Amino acid sequence: MTYDFLVDTYATERVKVVSAWSEFTDADLTVRPRSGDPRGRSVHEHMVHQCVSEDAWFRNMLGIDVEAPPLPQQETRLEFIRRYTEDSGRRLGALRETKEPWWEEHVRFFDVARSRAWILTRRIAHTSHHRGQLMAMLRMIGHDVHSNYGPTADTGGLMQHHAPTIYAYPSLQALLDGEAAGGAKAVLPGANGQPVTERPDPGATFQDVSQRNADLTLKSHRSSRSSH
DSSP states (O other): OTTHHHHHHHHHHHHHHHHHHHTSOGGGTTOOSSTTOTTSOOHHHHHHHHHHHHHHHHHHTSOOOOOSOSSOSSOOHHHHHHHHHHHHHHHHHHHHTOOHHHHHSEEEETTEEEEHHHHHHHHHHHHHHHHHHHHHHHHHTTOOOOOSSSOOTTTTSOGGGTOOOOOSSSSHHHHHHHHHTTOOOOOOOOOTTOOSSSSOOTTOOHHHHHHHHHHHHHHHHHHHHHTO
């Protein structure tokens, strides 16, 4: 089918969402990009938005209803991972049953009409946008980052230096089992002295950055506790 590539892309994107979520801890859920500024979604609010927004798009625009509440009963990191994995898996199953005319039919997209192929493309971009925000927050609060698309500073640096791609888990099931057991992510080698950006800061060492991130994480967690 012409649109199999969109189904295949959604299949991998749903895994990337929960892979990014798995890098956080429950203590991170209240952290915002800027402490005390409600304009920036917290990690928790990002998870809520992903679940609720995707459910609404699929039901109201694509006509795919998984007939399940979009949010977990207990809004913990692991329960968000489980809820989204189950619901997105059902959506993926429904997409795999579609035929080409279904993708080309125009349906309502907010106040305009668009093809279902166009809408799913936009949905995947929407998801990737918010996942990118969370990936940036992982750095802001000092966490290591496994691969989501390709190499990271923690897997070895830049692609042009042949840094490897190292996913946190080899499969979605391994992620679910590993996180339920308290975490069993792949070991990260670090950059081993290699530059991690195309324009590295010559004045910053890994130790400087690590200490600064640790200080920011402590400050964010203290601020979060004091607001409750």
